Amino acid sequence: KQEVTQIPAALSVPEGENLVLNCSFTDSAIYNLQWFRQDPGKGLTSLLLIQSSQREQTSGRLNASLDKSSGRSTLYIAASQPGDSATYLCAVLHRPLVFGKGTRLSVIA
Amino acid sequence: DTGVSQNPRHKITKRGQNVTFRCDPISEHNRLYWYRQTLGQGPEFLTYFQNEAQLEKSRLLSDRFSAERPKGSFSTLEIQRTEQGDSAMYLCASSPGTSGTSSEQFFGPGTRLTVL
Numbered sequence: 001k002q003e004v005t006q007i008p009a010a011l012s013v014p015e016g017e018n019l020v021l022n023c024s025f026t027d028s029a030i031y032n033l034q035w036f037r038q039d040p041g042k043g044l045t046s047l048l049l050i051q052s053s054q055r056e057q058t059s060g061r062l063n064a065s066l067d068k069s070s071g072r073s074t075l076y077i078a079a080s081q082p083g084d085s086a087t088y089l090c091a092v093l094h095r096p097l098v099f100g101k102g103t104r105l106s107v108i109a
Numbered sequence: 110d111t112g113v114s115q116n117p118r119h120k121i122t123k124r125g126q127n128v129t130f131r132c133d134p135i136s137e138h139n140r141l142y143w144y145r146q147t148l149g150q151g152p153e154f155l156t157y158f159q160n161e162a163q164l165e166k167s168r169l170l171s172d173r174f175s176a177e178r179p180k181g182s183f184s185t186l187e188i189q190r191t192e193q194g195d196s197a198m199y200l201c202a203s204s205p206g207t208s209g210t211s212s213e214q215f216f217g218p219g220t221r222l223t224v225l
Contacts, residue, residue: 099151
């Protein structure tokens with residue numbers, strides 16, 4: 001059974017800091033990996049999709065990497081802003097999409 | 110707005126009542142998914158459709174739950190004889206296809222169910 005773990009569960013950083021969120025999964029037979037953002041009480045917003053054949057994807061200040069063989073992905077956020085405060089969820093497409101519990105990020109102005 | 114939409118956004122019901130939620134996916138997306146999310150947890154898969162065919166159901170989907178996508182467009186999720194444990198956010202997502210970038214899932218705002 002595929003299990004997805006996200007570390008840390010919560011993170012508080014000062015504005016402007018670069019940060020890394022970690023995601024690990026137990027079964028490397030995945031089709032892709034998706035990072036989402038979720039604001040309190042809201043739905044999920046897709047941030048980045050990394051296909052199983054890719055090693056990284058970038059969008060603006062976000063960069064996600066994938067190491068399928070070791071079952072790991074990282075989401076790098078550059079120059080964090082208070083507006084980045086949210087819960088970040090990692091999910092692997094493994095028939096079906098399996099989510100981690102998320103990392104709750106607070107960026108302090 | 111061309112994103113995934115869900116109605117209602119909030120539903121409060123008494124234990125034992127039936128409730129129905131609706132999801133309208135992004136136009137021309139063949140795949141439609143239902144998830145359930147409880148506080149502090151990531152979403153958990155319930156079921157998905159390829160066009161009008163329901164292809165997979167999670168063991169979380171008890172016989173009180175039923176989902177339909179009659180014409181391959183919108184979908185409904187019905188919960189019969191609701192229980193307090195059904196209280197959760199119910200999320201709908203859609204994707205264009207199954208491989209490569211077309212497997213990217215786009216989520217709606219969710220329906221928050223509270224069972225009293």
